[in-house]
Amino acid sequence: MPEGTFCNRTPIQSEKALKRLLEDTGGKTYYQEMKALEVDRDLLWGTIQKTLKSRLRTWLGICAHCGMCADSCFLYRISKRDPRQVPAYKIQSTLGEIVRRKGNVDNAFMHMAMETAWAKCTCCNRCGLYCPHGIDMGVMFGYLRGLLYQQGFVPWELKIGAGMHRVYRAQMDVTDKDFVETFEWMVEEYEEDYPGLTVPVDKQEADILYTVNAREVKHYPEDLAEAAILFHLAGEDWTVPSSGWEQTSLAMFAGDWEACKLQVQSVYGAMERLKPKRMVGTECGHAHRATVVEGPYWAGRPDGRPPVRSIHYVEWLAEALRTGKLRIDPEKRIRVPVTIQDSCNYIRNHGLKEITREIISHIVAPGYFREMSPNREHNYCCGGGGGFNGIGLYRPQRNQALITKRDQLLATGAEMVIAPCHNCWDAIRDLVEEFHVPIKWSFLKPLLIKMVQVPEHLRPENS
Amino acid sequence: MYEFLAGPMFILSLCVFFVGLLVRAIWYVRGLHWQMDRVAYGMYPGPGIKGAARSIGYWLLPFGTYGWRAQPFMTVAFFLLHLGAVLIPLFLLGHTLVLKAATGIALPAMPARIADFLSWAAVIGIAMLALRRIALPEVRILTSAYDYFILLVTAAPFITGLVARYHAGDYAFWLSLHMFFGEVLLILAPFTKLSHIILFFMSRAQIGMDYGIKRGGINGKGMAW
DSSP, X not given: OOSOSSSSSSOOOSHXXXXXXXXXXXXXXXXXXXXXXXXXXXXXXHHHHHHOXXXXXXXHHHOOOOOTTGGGOHHHHTTTTOGGGOHHHHHIIIIXXXXXXXXXXXXXXXXXXXXXXXXXXOOOOOHHHHOTTOOOHHHHHHHHHHHHHHHTOSOHHHHHHHHHHHHHSSSSSOOHHHHHHHHHHHHHHHTTXXXXXXXXXXXXXXXXXXXXXXXXXXXXXXXXXXXXXXXXXXXXXXXBOSSXXXXXXXXXXXXXXXXXXHHHHHHHHHHHHHOOXXXXXXXXXXXXXXXXXXXXXXXXXXXXXXXXXXXXXXXXXXXXXXXXSSOBOGGXXXXXXXXXXXOIIIIITTOOHHHHHHHXXXXXXXXXXXXXXXXXXXXXXXXXXXXXXXXXXXXXXXXXXXXXXXXXXXXXXXXXXXXXXXXXXXXXXXXXXXXXXXXXXXXXXXXHHHHBOOOGGGSOTTO | OHHHHHTHHHHHHHHHHHHXXXXXXXXXXXXXXXXXXXXXXXXXXXXXXXXXXXXXXXXXXXXXXXXXXXXXXXXXXXXXXXXXXXXXXXXXXXXXXXXXXXXXXXXXXXXXXXXXXXXXXXXXXXXXXHHHHHHOHHHHTTOOHHHHHHHHHHHHHHHXXXXXXXXXXXXXXXXXXXXXXHHHHHHHGGGSGGGHHHHHHHHHHHHHHIIIIIXXXXXXXXXXX
C-alpha cells in the first residue's frame, strides 16, 4: 500500500476529511497505515534540492562534531546523558543522513526520523546558543519536520492540527461565529462588575487589535473576559477582528508551511482590513513566534514584519504598568515566593527577557521573586514545546521531559510560577499532576485582575 | 626540494587557500535566502551588523560565552590550538621570510620564545581535542575517521615544524616535510571542514543577524551569548 486512507501525503483540506481523521481515535489506524507508507524519494530529494540553502548546508557540513551542544539539551540531560540524545547526533543521523543518501531512505528510517523530530527535539533553539559555529539545530529540526510532513510521516494530532488551520483558520474547530459569540457572552458575564465593559468587534482604526489562542475560546473563556477587563481598565481603544483572530499555529509544529501561510494571512488580513495602530496577542509563546516572528516570512513579506506593529501580551502589560494606565494596589501584590517561566518562543527567540522582569517589579512585593536557574534566553524548555504536549504517541517521553522544569522549579523554592505562555502553562500543569509538585501556576491576566486598582469612574455604582 | 616547496608549490597553495576560501564565502552569501532562512538580511543593516559582530566577538573571547564557560576543558583546548593555528603561520620568523621571498609581502615576526610557546600550546590543544573525542561518549558518538583526519592534518605541520626547530633528526628532511604538510593543509582547507576558517565567521554572522534582526535583537539588549 503506497498511501493509506488516513495516513498519506495529502494535507487535510475539508471539514469532512478532518472529522474522519478525528474519528480514528488516537490515530490507531493512522499509525497502522504509516507502517506501510511509501517514501516518495523523488519528491524528498527534489524538495531538498530546492529548499536546502547554504545556511543549512553549511551547518550540516561544518559541524565540528565537538559535542558542545550535548549539555545544552535538556532532553539529553534527562536521558541519563544518552549520546543518542546529543543534538548534533540527532540532526546528523536524520536530516544529515537523508541529505547524504540523496533522499534514498525507507519507511523504517522515516519512522525513526519522525520520533527524533517530534519526541527528541522541541525546537527550543537552546543548542544554537552553545554551538561555537552557531548551528541552530532547532531550526534544522523545523526544516526536517517540513520534509516529514510532506511525506505523511507526522504525528496524528499534528496532522489534525494543521488540518484545523486549513479548515477553520484556527487550531481547533472554533468558527468565527463561535469566537465572537463566546467573547461577547463572557463580557456580558462581567458587565455588572465592570460597567461599560464591552468587546468592540471589527472596529476600524482602533489603537489595539487583540488576537487570541483558540483554546481560550473553547476551554478557557474567562481569559477573554480578563483581557477585556484589563483593556477596559487601562482605557484602551481596542477591538477584536470577527475573522483572523487566531494567533496560534499548530501548522508550525507540524511543518505544514502552506497551512502556516494560510493562517497568518488570515490575521494579517484582519490587520489590513481594520487598520489598527498595533496588534496585541495573548499570553502564548508559539502564537507570537508564528504570527509576529516567523509569519511575515511565510506570508512573503520582505521586511520580515507583520503589516502593523505586533507585540506580545507581556509587552502591552509592561507598558500599561510603566505608563500608569494600569495601577497595582501595593497591598495586593504577590507575597509568596514566586518565579517566572521564560518561554523559548518570545524570550530566547524574541528578546523580551527584561520586559517580563519589569512586570514582576510591579506585581510582586519586594523580596519574593526567585529567578530560575538558568533563566532568560538560557532557560530550558518547559518540556512540552514544539507540539510535544499534544502528541499522544510520545506521551511517555513528554512526561519524562518535564523533569527538567520540575527540578528547576523545585530549586527556586517558589510556591507559584507565572507562565505567560499556553504551552508552558500546560506543561507545568502536567508536571504538577505527574510529579505532585506543590506549586501553583498562573497566567498573568488572572493575577492582574486580582490586584489592579479600578479607577473610580469605572466602579459599579453600588460599590 | 626546498626551492620547490618554498617557491611554486607555496604560491600555488596560497592561491588555492585564499581563492578557495573566498569562493566558499561567496557561495555561502549567494546561497542565503531571506524567505527560506526567514531573516530579512538586507532590511535592517544596523541591527544586522551589530548582531553579527556580537555573535562573532563573544565567541572569539576565551570564556566569553555561556558555552565556553560551561566547558572549560574544551575552551582551553580550543584556544590553545587556535591561537597557534592563526598566529604561527602568519608571524613565525621563518614563515615571514619565506612569504617575503615568494611574494614580497612582509609581515612582522614574533619572538622565538613566543613562537615556541604557541606551537607547543597548539600541539597540546590538539592532543586535548583528540582525548575528548576518545573519552567523552557524547563526542565519541559524533566522531568519525574524518574528524581524526582533520586533527591529523592540523597537527602534522606543528609536529614536523617542532622537530625541525629543535634539529631532532635530519633538519632538511623535517623542514621539507613540515613545508609539505603546511601546504597540504592550505590546499585541503577550502574542500574540507577546515573551511570553517572562513565559514565560522559566515555562520556566526548569520546566526547573529538572525538574532539581531528577527529574533529579538531589536527588542532589547541583544542575545547574551
